[in-house]
Amino acid sequence: MNTPIWDDRDWRPLPKLTGPQRADVCVIGLGASGLAAVEELVSQDVAVVGLDAFSVGAGAAGRNGGFVLAGLAKFFNETVAQFGEEAARTLYRLTAGEIERQAEDMPAIVRVTGSLRIAADADEKADCAKHLAALRYCGFAAEPYAGPEGEGLLLPTDGVIQPLHRVRAVAQRLRQREVRLYEDSAVRKIVPGSVVTDKGTVYCDSVIVAVDGRLEQVLPELAGRVRTARLQMLATAPAPEADFPRPVYYRQGYEYWQQLPDRSIALGGFRDHALGEEWTADDFPTERIQALQEKFLRQHLKVRAPITHRWAASVGYTPDGLPILEEVRPKIWAVGGYNGTGNIVGVLGARAAARLACGQTSAWAGALAKAREHARRAGREF
Incomplete structure (x- = not known):
């Protein structure tokens, strides 16, 4: 599969x-x-x-996971610290504008729902506060968040895509x-x-x-x-027992999921649990990562719906x-x-x-x- x-x-x-x-x-x-x-x-x-x-x-x-996110892969506070405020501002503004453009161009395919960054521990919760402060200082929309998914940030200009x-x-x-x-x-x-x-x-x-x-x-x-890595995902049948109105980044983005309009769940993550194996051009899912994803689906997200899809993709990473x-x-x-x-x-x-x-x-x-x-x-x- x-x-x-x-x-x-x-x-x-x-x-x-x-x-x-x-x-x-x-x-x-x-x-x-x-x-x-x-x-x-x-x-x-x-x-x-x-x-x-x-x-x-x-x-x-x-x-991929179907996320459309403003900014680069690193969180905005990290981007400012590493690449400077001027460049970080411009890159974030351009990506946020592109999300808006795509949503206007194809509203049935690209939806601005907002996204959540949810902290997995106290250290990440503190980093969420820095993330929030950096966005607000530079004039971008962001809100603190506490809800069923956990605590972290709400980024209202992000969204999802098919x-x-x-x-x-x-x-x-x-x-x-x-x-x-x-x-x-x-x-x-x-x-x-x-x-x-x-x-x-x-x-x-x-x-x-x-x-x-x-x-x-x-x-x-x-x-x-640039180095090729494998990202793995799974998806379920419609899961009425779950309610995730926005896509979620969890544990520094290592886990991520969204609930589709038909209420099915698409979930990815756990690449860091097998980095040696996941730095590969092979784009087929593995039992090790899929088992971790399935455990998270059942125990953390409390989703009972059967798994219908498992897949992987090759993506490129740069050191900086x-x-x-x-x-x-x-x-x-x-x-x-x-x-x-x-x-x-x-x-x-x-x-x-x-x-x-x-x-x-x-x-x-x-x-x-x-x-x-x-x-x-x-x-x-x-």
Whole structure:
């Protein structure tokens, strides 16, 4: 069993690339980030071809927890401390704005419900207070929370998403505009001026590699700067005995769950209980992590509904917590390493890469550059 709960509709496959194609830009990866890059390029009348080794949303874009969260993977107080207030403010503002944009664009798929950060112990409760103070100081909405889930924070601008529906809806919208998108077209070689697959070649001026998990395999020069990990999840049948109106982050985000509109539960977590095993490109669930998740489901969440789905996904992590966005070779751009929060960060990063590939500026890219420079200077002072 390795099918996410999100995969509940038929999908008419895209064609496979055969023969030569000519484009200004070739985008590799048709998840949320790759499709965002394609959309941005199309909006600027740039000729683009998009490729995926499997199918639209087959990777983490269609297999994640369905959270849309403002900010980076680290909590806001940590982001301020590590990367500086100016960059942290900008990154948070841009991600919150993207959540609002997506909810307006696809209200049936992206819902602003707020999210909860629930403390697992006294130390984390103290950190929640720091998190709250940092958000309020910078003018962002947040409230202390105490309720059935526990104590912590309410973040009212966050929400949830049906991730696979979203990427398929974007792909369908592009397909209706006759944008050239190809599935089952694994890239075998990226060289200046062309991208080679098993059955075809895209001749192009620039390339955007929008891949999160296994990014270091596609672009070996990123090995050591991004590392692939496995995230595992399970889901249940409708659970009327449970009531979680908002998605929940628990124990520093190592556990996370939401209750879907049909009242089923989607739950992930416990990667830190087997880090040696979970740093892997293997994307199949394991008995060890699934057993921990099931125990938490039954004992902590008190959910009795039967488990209907178990699945895993490959995602990219970076040592400093900042996503990858850079020109790794001349006219070859990479985006990835979203540290488990790619639904929003990935879209903004890929859109930025598309703009940079066209010789334009990007507020997102500028904020990431400021964050890296702040961290570099702080490190040098130690």
